[in-house]
Amino acid sequence: MKIDVVRPRDLGEPELSAWRQMRRASPHLASPWLAPEFAQAVSHVRDTARVAVIWEDTDLAGFLPFEPCGPRAARPLAAWLTLAQGLVHRPGFETDGSDLLKGCGLDVFEFEYLVGGQPWFTSDENRTAMLLDLESGYDGYIKFFRETSPKSYKTIAYKERKIQRDIGPLTYEYASNDHFGALLRWKSDQYRRIGRADRTAKPWVAALIERLRDVQTPEFSAPLSVLKIGDRPVAAHFGLVSEGVMAGWFPAYDPELGSYSPGLIHHLRLVEAAAARGLRHIDTGTAGDYKQTICNGTLPLSEGVARRPGAASALHWLRTAPARRIKRTIVGNPRLHALADRALKMRGRA
Template sequence: MRLVPFGSLTEDDFTAWRAIRDGDSRWDSPYFTPEYIAAVHAGQPVDVLLGDGFVWPLHKTGSSARPAGSPGADFQGPLLEPGVRFSPRRILTDVGIRCLSFDHLLDGYRDLDPYVEERRTSPVMDVSGGLDGYTKRVTKSGRDKMSEARRLTSKVSRELGPVEFTVEATEGLGRVIAMKREQYASTGAKDHFADQANQDLLYRLHAGNLGVLSTVYAGPHLLAAHFGIRSGEVLHWWFPVYDRKFGTYSPGWILLREMVMAAPRLGINRIDLGRGEDEYKRRAMTGSSTVCIGAVASGPRTTVRRISRAAVTAAKASPLAPQLKAIARRFR
């Protein structure tokens, strides 16, 4: 295998990349497109590990590497032609690193399975057939929320002003980022957009063909918005936000319902909600995929990672977990 700077890839390299992706729906997420990696590379250098029937874009830093776009990329892993096998240990040698970590690796890579430390559910919504098709597949809980969103849309129209949904807005990304940062601050979550590079990536994606900014207004009021990325029939639900002062109207569900209704005219059949345990994902999902956390590491690094991961898992399972989380937020 050879490690090639993204900017040095040839047309033949891109042709091979697209052929592998087009040949298997496993990689139909926009995270596996050359266009997404190009947007990432514009802000942080990407090197691509190439082999026969093998493509894996990576960030290399010192003696370690991680999938390109990590930790923001919700799906990761090499693109492989059918039947291709590889040696993860050999990758360390070929790239010149001691550790290759991943946090959203698609499940099912036989050669990487021994290095998986934890598996997580990544909910999806099958929206083929629009709202009618979706409500036939989702659970009663999800149907109830969609019905509630319909009623609340009418209520919002009466009380705040006519509801207007724009599926591909050209303006407002800065406001969405600001609202997301306020949400991070209010919940104590790590601020993804404290790093200006992460903000810049969204602007590049929005300016290109992948970014999709959607908004719901009631009169002059922005109720909710979402920025995601789209490729073919797949929309990845990435950064949803809503105005907390309108929380009683369930603006997030109003937005999601509008997107499901718009799916047929957009040619979207699936919405990937991404890894997470949010209640709305549990209610809205019609199925799920699995993503993995782990690392290929040399020497004692493997043992250290497994011990650390076991300690974290034990802490989460502890009755003291809520108190530990509260303490951790104070020091962020």
């Protein structure tokens, strides 16, 4: 096994074609977060972005996108944003995790949302992504929703009628060139309300979003879907699409119209449009209360740290292990998690 570490933006068409083919051959690698187009876009806005190109003799065998997070330590590319991470590889690929890290010039690789089929990385904790499974089409999804959450379905239908009666007719556009500014304002306001860091305020994230909006190819796209009343946007979503999968990223709605639940109305319109375009599922990220109601599928993920013996690995453990242990304790204890969430929301309102 031979490994070359390069910037994703420097990959040539043979490497990009092989990367796409590997994802196409393995459904668990279909997430847009693992697409070469995403890695290249990140590479154009973050000079630290790297990808390990793995060779077996003269054949390409895999690609591991990453960026440094300390001495001989790395995490997945744009890990702060992505909800699917890991090594993209050809079917049947086998390797040893220690050899893989050594070839990348690393002693540590930490991850939060590792996709399945990655035995070379040892995980510490299992996680679950919530999916909107569209294999049975829109009618199949609606049948599931009506049967499992009849009250929620009726409430959304009632509010859709009410908002149109009170304000005006709704229109929906799957891929719009307008109203992106409104989405970002709503999302920033939401982050403040819940006391979370505003991802969209980071200059490199804003630059990445703008670059992704310009990528519209058969292999990858980043549609902005908008629900409107006349020329007024009321809800929107910016996501990534590749290999029949949509990665939900930035959904938001006009808080002035929150009583009408425009976000949930938009959700059903998005599902209908995605199913009509042949998408297999929409990845909404890890669990949340409302996702338990609207989602009809799951995807296993894992969190952990892969290490090689050495001084850099030991220093990384000393620096990060206490914080990781505290985080797991809080997340695993419903009472502590609720208190932490309440504290963040109070800070956001301050």
